[in-house]
Amino acid sequence: MSISVNINGEKRKLDAAPDTPLLWVLRDELGLTGTKYGCGAALCGACSVHLDGEVVRSCQIQAQDVEGRTVTTIEGADDKVAQAVKAAWNKLDVAQCGYCQSGQIMSAIGLLSQNAKPTNDDIDKAMDGNVCRCATYHRIRAAIHEAAKSV
Amino acid sequence: MTASSSLTDIFSMAPQAGAAAMPQPSRRSFLKLSGSGLILGLAAPIPDLGGAAQAAAWPAGLATDPFVRIGPDNIVTVIIKHLDKGQGAATGLATLVAEELDAGWTQIRTEFAPSDPIIYKNFAFGVQGVGGSTGLANSYEQYRRAGATARAMILAAAAKEWGVKPSEIAITNGVVSIKSGKTATLGALADAAAKGPVPSDVTLKTPDQFVYIGKKFPRVDSAAKTNGTAKFTIDQQMEGMLVCVIARPPKFGATVASFYATAAEKSPGVVAILQVPQGVAVLAKDTWSAIRGRQALKVSWDESKAEKRSTADLVSEYRALLDKPGAVARKDGDAEAALAKAAKIVTADFEFPYLAHAPMEPLDCVVRYDGSSAEIWTGSQLQTVDHGTACSVLGLKPEAVQLHTVWAGGSFGRRAIADAHFVAEACAVAKAYGKPVPIKVIWTREDDIKGGYYRPIYVHRVRAGLDKDGNVIAWHHRIVGQSIMAGTPFEAMSVKNGIDATSVEGANTLPYAIPNLTVELHTMKVGIPVLWWRSVGATHNAHATEHMIDLLAKEAGQDPVAFRLSLLKDKPRHAGVLKLAADKAGWNTAPPPGTTRGVALHESFRSYVAQIAEVTLKPGGEFKVTRVVSAIDCGVAVNPDVVHAQMEGGIGYGLGAALRGAITLKGGEVEQANFDTYEPLRMSDMPAIESYIVPSAEAPTGVGEPGTPVVLPAVANALFRATGQRTLQLPMNKQKYQSGPLKA
Numbered sequence: 001m002s003i004s005v006n007i008n009g010e011k012r013k014l015d016a017a018p019d020t021p022l023l024w025v026l027r028d029e030l031g032l033t034g035t036k037y038g039c040g041a042a043l044c045g046a047c048s049v050h051l052d053g054e055v056v057r058s059c060q061i062q063a064q065d066v067e068g069r070t071v072t073t074i075e076g077a078d079d080k081v082a083q084a085v086k087a088a089w090n091k092l093d094v095a096q097c098g099y100c101q102s103g104q105i106m107s108a109i110g111l112l113s114q115n116a117k118p119t120n121d122d123i124d125k126a127m128d129g130n131v132c133r134c135a136t137y138h139r140i141r142a143a144i145h146e147a148a149k150s151v
Numbered sequence: 152m153t154a155s156s157s158l159t160d161i162f163s164m165a166p167q168a169g170a171a172a173m174p175q176p177s178r179r180s181f182l183k184l185s186g187s188g189l190i191l192g193l194a195a196p197i198p199d200l201g202g203a204a205q206a207a208a209w210p211a212g213l214a215t216d217p218f219v220r221i222g223p224d225n226i227v228t229v230i231i232k233h234l235d236k237g238q239g240a241a242t243g244l245a246t247l248v249a250e251e252l253d254a255g256w257t258q259i260r261t262e263f264a265p266s267d268p269i270i271y272k273n274f275a276f277g278v279q280g281v282g283g284s285t286g287l288a289n290s291y292e293q294y295r296r297a298g299a300t301a302r303a304m305i306l307a308a309a310a311k312e313w314g315v316k317p318s319e320i321a322i323t324n325g326v327v328s329i330k331s332g333k334t335a336t337l338g339a340l341a342d343a344a345a346k347g348p349v350p351s352d353v354t355l356k357t358p359d360q361f362v363y364i365g366k367k368f369p370r371v372d373s374a375a376k377t378n379g380t381a382k383f384t385i386d387q388q389m390e391g392m393l394v395c396v397i398a399r400p401p402k403f404g405a406t407v408a409s410f411y412a413t414a415a416e417k418s419p420g421v422v423a424i425l426q427v428p429q430g431v432a433v434l435a436k437d438t439w440s441a442i443r444g445r446q447a448l449k450v451s452w453d454e455s456k457a458e459k460r461s462t463a464d465l466v467s468e469y470r471a472l473l474d475k476p477g478a479v480a481r482k483d484g485d486a487e488a489a490l491a492k493a494a495k496i497v498t499a500d501f502e503f504p505y506l507a508h509a510p511m512e513p514l515d516c517v518v519r520y521d522g523s524s525a526e527i528w529t530g531s532q533l534q535t536v537d538h539g540t541a542c543s544v545l546g547l548k549p550e551a552v553q554l555h556t557v558w559a560g561g562s563f564g565r566r567a568i569a570d571a572h573f574v575a576e577a578c579a580v581a582k583a584y585g586k587p588v589p590i591k592v593i594w595t596r597e598d599d600i601k602g603g604y605y606r607p608i609y610v611h612r613v614r615a616g617l618d619k620d621g622n623v624i625a626w627h628h629r630i631v632g633q634s635i636m637a638g639t640p641f642e643a644m645s646v647k648n649g650i651d652a653t654s655v656e657g658a659n660t661l662p663y664a665i666p667n668l669t670v671e672l673h674t675m676k677v678g679i680p681v682l683w684w685r686s687v688g689a690t691h692n693a694h695a696t697e698h699m700i701d702l703l704a705k706e707a708g709q710d711p712v713a714f715r716l717s718l719l720k721d722k723p724r725h726a727g728v729l730k731l732a733a734d735k736a737g738w739n740t741a742p743p744p745g746t747t748r749g750v751a752l753h754e755s756f757r758s759y760v761a762q763i764a765e766v767t768l769k770p771g772g773e774f775k776v777t778r779v780v781s782a783i784d785c786g787v788a789v790n791p792d793v794v795h796a797q798m799e800g801g802i803g804y805g806l807g808a809a810l811r812g813a814i815t816l817k818g819g820e821v822e823q824a825n826f827d828t829y830e831p832l833r834m835s836d837m838p839a840i841e842s843y844i845v846p847s848a849e850a851p852t853g854v855g856e857p858g859t860p861v862v863l864p865a866v867a868n869a870l871f872r873a874t875g876q877r878t879l880q881l882p883m884n885k886q887k888y889q890s891g892p893l894k895a
C-alpha cells in the first residue's frame with residue numbers, strides 16, 4: 001500500500017509502513033533531514049512541520065495519517081511569513097548549534113501566520129513546546145518580534 | 152580545485168610524509184601549490200604543553216589541508232581545527248584569518264579540518280580537540296598568523312605583477328589595489344602567490360587596525376542552520392547505510408548475560424542483531440526499524456558488577472564525610488583557629504545532583520569499515536582521542552582511518568570523552584557486522600538521558616567566621632564528590648596529590664581577601680561514569696562560594712555588592728565586571744515592584760563574569776527569573792555578538808539546571824528518561840538578558856562556559872534577599888520560596 005501526500009508542493013508516494021512516524025519518513029525515506037529528531041515523544045518540537053498549515057510534531061504523526069494531505073518542512077517553507085522568519089533568524093544570528101532551529105522556525109511561522117503581532121506571552125505559549133538546549137530563547141523571542149515587523 | 156585533489160597533492164608532496172619518526176614535521180611554514188590556488192599552512196612556534204609523546208607516535212603527513220585555501224574562484228576557505236557545536240568556533244577562527252588577510256567577509260567559507268594531532272592540535276592540550284573554552288584562545292595567534300602570511304604572499308605576487316613595492320599595495324575587503332587604480336581579487340593572485348616564497352615572519356595587526364575583530368558581523372553558519380541544510384552526524388545518508396541502536400544495560404557496569412533475538416530479527420527492516428561489548432546492537436535499514444527492532448529484543452543482564460546504590464545512599468555516604476578532614480587543596484593561615492575565635496560563624500551544607508548534558512542532538516556516529524580501512528563521521532570534539540580509539544577498536548593504523556568532523560547539535564562537554572565510548576561502540580558494531588557498508592549508530596533521547604557521563608553529585612560544607620566588626624576572618628570549605636579525571640588519560644594532567652583540579656576549581660581560587668582559608672576534598676569512588684559539564688567545577692563551586700558570600704554579607708549587615716568589593720581590593724578584573732554589572736542593572740536603584748535582585752561573581756576559564764538576577768515570587772512558592780544582567784571580561788572579544796550569544800545561552804543552560812535539573816538513581820537505575828522527567832529550560836522560563844563586555848586588550852579567554860555557573864548563585868541570592876531562605880539543595884524546585892521576614 002502506498003500513501004499519497006503533497007510534500008513541499010510536490011506529490012509524493014510513500015513506501016513506509018503505515019505506522020511509521022512522519023519524522024522518519026521525511027528523514028530516512030525522503031532525505032529531508034532538516035526536520036530533526038530530539039525526543040520522539042512530543043516533548044521537544046525539533047521535529048515540527050506543518051500539516052495542512054498547522055504546526056505538528058512529526059514524531060507523533062503516522063505515515064497513514066498524511067494520506068491526501070499537505071506537509072511543509074523547513075526545506076519547503078517559503079511563503080511570505082516563512083521568508084520573514086528566516087530573514088529575522090539570519091539577521092539576529094539566532095542559531096548556535098542550530099539543531100533545534102528548524103523546529104523553532106516552523107513553530108514561529110505557525111505563530112505569526114495566526115497572530116501577526118504576538119506579545120511575549122503569546123510567544124511563550126506558542127514556543128514553549130520547542131526546546132533549545134543552547135537556550136537561544138532570548139534571540140528567538142527577538143527574532144519573532146523582528147519578523148513581525150515585515151509580516 | 153576540489154578539496155580532494157588538494158588533499159592528495161598535499162599528502163604526496165609533504166616532505167616528511169610517512170616518516171613516522173619525525174616528531175614535528177610542520178614546525179616550519181609550508182605551502183603547496185596544486186596549480187590552482189594558494190594553500191597555506193603554518194605551525195606557529197608555540198610550545199608543546201603535554202601530549203607531545205602521543206603526538207609523535209602519529210605518522211607525519213597524515214594531515215592534508217593546512218589552514219587557509221584561496222581558490223581561483225576567489226573563495227577563501229578557512230580550515231577549522233575545532234568542532235563547532237554552537238559555540239561559534241567556525242565563525243571565530245574564520246574571523247582571525249579574514250582579519251589579517253583583509254579578506255571580504257562574503258568570500259569566506261569554512262571547512263572542518265581532518266584529524267591530525269600535530270598540525271591541528273590545541274595548544275592548551277597538545278592534541279587535537281576543544282574544550283575548557285580554549286578554542287579561540289589557543290588559536291588566536293595561529294590563525295591570525297596564517298591570514299597574515301597569506302596576505303604577505305598575495306602582496307608579493309601583486310608587487311611582482313604590477314612592478315611596485317609591496318608597501319604601495321593595499322588590500323581592503325578582499326580587493327588588492329594600488330594608487331594608480333589597478334585592482335585584483337585575492338583569487339586572481341592566488342596562483343602567482345603560491346609560487347613565491349613563504350615569509351618566515353609576518354607582522355600582525357595592532358588592535359587599532361582591526362576591521363573584524365571586536366566588531367559584530369554575521370556568523371558563517373546562520374544560513375545553513377536556518378534553512379535546514381546544515382548536516383549533522385544524524386543527517387549523514389549514504390548508499391547502503393544501515394542505522395543502528397544499541398540496547399545498553401539499565402545499570403552502569405552490567406554486561407550482557409544472554410539475549411533473545413528471534414522476535415527482533417523478525418521485526419520489519421531489521422538486518423542484524425549483534426552483541427558488542429557495550430550491549431546488543433540492532434541494525435536496520437532505517438531509524439524507525441532499528442528503534443522498533445530494539446523494542447522486540449529481550450536481553451538479560453549480568454548485574455554482578457553493576458553499581459546498585461541509589462542517590463539517597465550516595466548522598467548520605469558523602470554527607471558523612473563532611474565531618475572528616477579531606478585532602479588539602481588550599482591552606483592560607485589557620486582557618487580552624489580563626490573560626491574558634493570568630494564572633495559569628497555561618498555554616499552551610501550544599502548538595503548538587505547528577506546532571507545530564509542532554510545536547511539537542513543525541514550522540515551519534517557513522518562508521519564505514521572494510522577490514523583494512525575506515526571512515527568515521529561524527530561531531531568529534533576530541534579528534535585525537537576519537538581517532539585513536541577507533542584505531543584501537545578496529546586494529547588499524549591511524550593513516551588507515553579517516554575521521555570527518557561534522558557540525559554537532561550541542562555538546563556542553565558530552566562529546567569530549569576520554570574513553571570516546573560512542574565512537575568505540577560504533578566501531579565495535581562495524582567490526583562485528585564485518586561488511587563494508589556505512590553504519591550510523593544513533594542514541595535515542597532515552598539512551599542519552601540514561602546514558603551516564605553526568606556532572607557528578609557533590610556535597611559541600613562551608614563554614615566561615617566574622618569578627619565583631621563584620622570582617623571575614625575564616626573560611627573553611629570541604630567538598631565531597633567523584634573525580635572526573637581519575638582513571639582517564641587526563642589524570643596525570645589534572646590530578647595531583649589526590650586532588651582533582653576540576654573538583655576544587657573556583658573554590659581553591661576564591662578571590663576574596665580572607666586571611667585564613669582552607670579548601671579540602673574527599674574523592675568518592677562510584678560506578679557511575681561522570682564527565683565535565685559546561686563550566687565543570689564552577690557548576691557547583693560558584694554556587695557554594697557565592698551563596699555563602701551573600702549569607703556572610705547579610706550577617707555583616709552589608710550590601711552584597713559593596714561587601715564583595717571590599718574583599719576584592721587587589722582583584723581589578725573581578726571588581727571590574729562586578730561594578731559594570733551592578734551599574735547596568737541599576738543595583739543602587741529600586742528594582743521593579745515585586746522584584747528582588749541578587750548578585751554573583753565567578754572566574755572560570757580565565758574569564759570573569761558577574762551577573763545580577765531579578766526574581767519575582769509567585770503564589771504557591773514558585774518564582775520567575777525576569778531579568779539577568781551579565782558582565783564579562785574575556786580579554787579581546789573577537790566577535791562580541793558571539794560572546795553575547797554565549798552569555799545568553801550559558802545563562803539559560805545554567806538556569807535550566809538550577810530550576811529543575813537532576814538525574815537520580817534508584818537501585819542504580821536512572822529514574823529519568825526523556826524531557827518530561829529531565830526537564831529542560833523552556834521559552835517561558837527565559838529571562839530578559841542584557842550582556843555587557845568589559846573592553847580589554849588582553850588575550851582572549853573563554854566564553855563558552857563562564858556564563859553558565861554564575862546565574863545559579865545570582866538567583867539564589869535574590870531569593871535569599873526576598874525570602875531569607877537559603878538554596879542549599881539543587882535543583883531549586885526541591886523547595887518552595889515564600890516571602891516573609893528575613894532569617895539567615
Ligand code: FES
Binds near residue numbers: 039
Ligand atoms: S522529536 Fe518530536 S517533539 Fe521531540
Ligand code: FES
Binds near residue numbers: 095098099131133561
Ligand atoms: S541552537 Fe542548539 S539546541 Fe537550539
